Each structure stands twice: as structure tokens, then as C-alpha cells.
Amino acid sequence: MRCESLELVKEKILRACERSGRSVSDVKLLGASKTVPAERLREFYECGLHVFGENRVQEFLKKYEELESFDIEWHFIGRLQSNKVKYIIDKVVLIHSLDRESLAKEIQKRAERLGRVQEVLVEVNVGNEESKGGVKTEQLEEFISRVLELKNLKVIGLMCIPPYMENPEDVRPFFGRLRDLRDKLGTRLGIPLGELSMGMSHDFEVAIEEGATIVRVGSLLFGERG
């Protein structure tokens, strides 16, 4: 396979970093690989993409097994049911979608059993959309302070899926809002909230200009989903 789409995305990341005076080493590209078969992920792996994020537990477990011999950094980026935490907790480096206390408690319980600390991002509903998951902005501080009491969970940043806008420029304020929340709460709670997981295929360049440290790119890398 030629690595064209990966090279294209990396080039766009580089240019967005240059425009905003950021270092390209501060932005991690995550391949959002839902519906993409393991075989194709292996091709991307060989092109140099080693970070993938999955949305569905079943699908993730299957690919995890199929690609076990590769040194892949797996993330979980989809909505997570509490009763599925036990299947993924020893396999992912980061859960992007912590959005409720019951889930936090379950992750705490499972991580404690394994004697490890699970890194998580809190998903924020930056558009305060009824239809979307994520913690509402006005409840965020209280939510994070409660999660901080759980010793086997480490909140290292925030994630968002902003409202879809035809023009990526219109998404910019939502990315800016997530960054401001991160800065403000990091200071108020006295914890380093370094990571900002934001930006997908059609808006990751704007997200980088607004401070994204992880961009989750699917269709632009792997092609449109069927």
C-alpha cells in the first residue's frame, strides 16, 4: 500500500502547527478506525501509524486479537457501557469518553484490581446539545473533582465532539471553549490537564490551531465509511 492519505494528513498537521507556532511533536495523530478491518490497519501500521482509537468494544476486541503481534497504542474513544470496562481496561492506554460517575467508579474498581492507574479524558458536551453525550460544561468542575477522589483513575485532559458545522471555521469557538475550560479547571483544581482530544477529518486543522494535542482522524485516512 502507498501511504498517501497518511502523508497528506501529516502534512496538514505540520502546516497547522506552523501556522499556530506549535511543535508537531505536541500533536498526536490517532487513527479513528471504527469499521476499518484489521488487515487495513496493518497496512497503516506499516506506513508508520501506530495509534488507533476504537468505538465499539466487540469490534475492538476482535481487532486487538488479530493485531496482537503489533506494537499498537490503542485508545477507546466511543461511548462506553460500564459492564464492558472489564474487557478493555488492560488493553487501552487512554479512555477518551469518561462522561458519568458510574463509569468512573467501574473503571476505578477494575483498575484497582489490576493494580494500575487508568488514564482518562473527560468528554465534554461543549455545544450543550441534548442529543449528545459528555458532561455539561456547567457540571464539569464538580464532576472532575469527584473523579479526582478515585485513586486508580487519572484525568489527564478533556475531549469533545462539537456540533457538526459545514464550515470548520464555525467549529473554532467550540474548540476554544474546550481549551479555556481545560486551562481554567487545571488551575482551579491544581492538576495538570494537558491533553485536548479534539478535531476529526473535516476540522482537525482548526482544532490544532486551537490547541488540540490529540486529533482523531477517520475517513480522511481510511476512506469514507460504508
Ligand SMILES: *Cc1c(COP(=O)(O)O)cnc(C)c1O
Ligand atoms: C468516527 C470518529 C472520529 C473520526 O471521524 P471522521 O470524521 O471519520 O474523521 C473521531 N472521533 C470519534 C469519537 C469518532 O467516533
